[in-house]
Amino acid sequence: EAGVAQSPRYKIIEKRQSVAFWCNPISGHATLYWYQQILGQGPKLLIQFQNNGVVDDSQLPKDRFSAERLKGVDSTLKIQPAKLEDSAVYLCASSKIGQLEAFFGQGTRLTVV
Amino acid sequence: AQTVTQSQPEMSVQEAETVTLSCTYDTSESNYYLFWYKQPPSRQMILVIRQEAYKQQNATENRFSVNFQKAAKSFSLKISDSQLGDTAMYFCASLNTGGFKTIFGAGTRLFVKA
Numbered sequence: 001e002a003g004v005a006q007s008p009r010y011k012i013i014e015k016r017q018s019v020a021f022w023c024n025p026i027s028g029h030a031t032l033y034w035y036q037q038i039l040g041q042g043p044k045l046l047i048q049f050q051n052n053g054v055v056d057d058s059q060l061p062k063d064r065f066s067a068e069r070l071k072g073v074d075s076t077l078k079i080q081p082a083k084l085e086d087s088a089v090y091l092c093a094s095s096k097i098g099q100l101e102a103f104f105g106q107g108t109r110l111t112v113v
Numbered sequence: 114a115q116t117v118t119q120s121q122p123e124m125s126v127q128e129a130e131t132v133t134l135s136c137t138y139d140t141s142e143s144n145y146y147l148f149w150y151k152q153p154p155s156r157q158m159i160l161v162i163r164q165e166a167y168k169q170q171n172a173t174e175n176r177f178s179v180n181f182q183k184a185a186k187s188f189s190l191k192i193s194d195s196q197l198g199d200t201a202m203y204f205c206a207s208l209n210t211g212g213f214k215t216i217f218g219a220g221t222r223l224f225v226k227a
Contacts (some may be wrong), residue, residue: 003157031213042117042204042217043158056214089156100146100208102215104158 002026004105006092012111018080021108025073025094031055033102034067034077035091043091049075050097082112115140117205119218126195127226133180134190134221136205144210147181149190152202152220161203164188195225 005024013019025032030051035043046065048056051072060067064083069075079086089109093102116139126132138147149161162174164181171179176196180189192199205218 033215040219042119042206042219044217045214048214091156091158093158098213100163101160107156109156 004092004094004103006090006105006108008108009106010109010111012113013082015084015112016081018078019082019110020076020078021090021092021110023075023077023092023105025075025092026103028096029094029103030072030097031095031099031102032069032075033091033093033095034075035093037089037091037107039088046077079110082110084112086110087112115142115207115209115214115216117207117216117218119205119221121221122219123222123224125224125226126192128195128197130195131191131193132195132223134192134203134205134223136188136190136218138186138188138205138207140186140207140209142209142211146208146210147179147188148206148208148215149177149179150204150206150217151199152204153200158204162190192223197225197227199223200225 032049034046037043046060047067049069067077089107091107093104095102118137145166147164150158151161162177164172176193178191202220204220208215
């Protein structure tokens, strides 16, 4: 079974630029999560999808972050414009509905300079 | 509110010895789950062990076991016979079954020394 795929693995951008991350969850997993993990901290949930609907986006900075999962499969997370404090690893995870365990991708390390 | 606290930023242990990582949590839910995740340098989070709050028996998974103290809201991880491959960040997490939202602690960096 293929795992959660994320791309790119690394991205360096200048502040005020825009960036997009892509995630392809495990086949059959209806629930998809995006987490932000700042260096030295635990992952923080940004947004949770169930199929193509948003379940929780209470911690997503909506003035600059957006995410979509149009067909209920893969998802993109966008930041526009980026700030220095957005430097972090962005983790995508997926799970079956009602499943306790979430499976994580390897993340995208974003550096904003 | 749902919170998870790990008070040990960094720990080290000699290979083959035992180490315990601490975690406390807070939740208003009666039905919840607790987890320990491992994050090696590859960054991929891997589930180590989980505990259902309604179960009194402590979970075990090979060399990994937990000490779940529900009244004290404490959930520690014990690693026996530590191996070099156990070197990683360890995150304690809680999930409330109401929202299926997992909250992570700040993590403990574990070094296993040869």
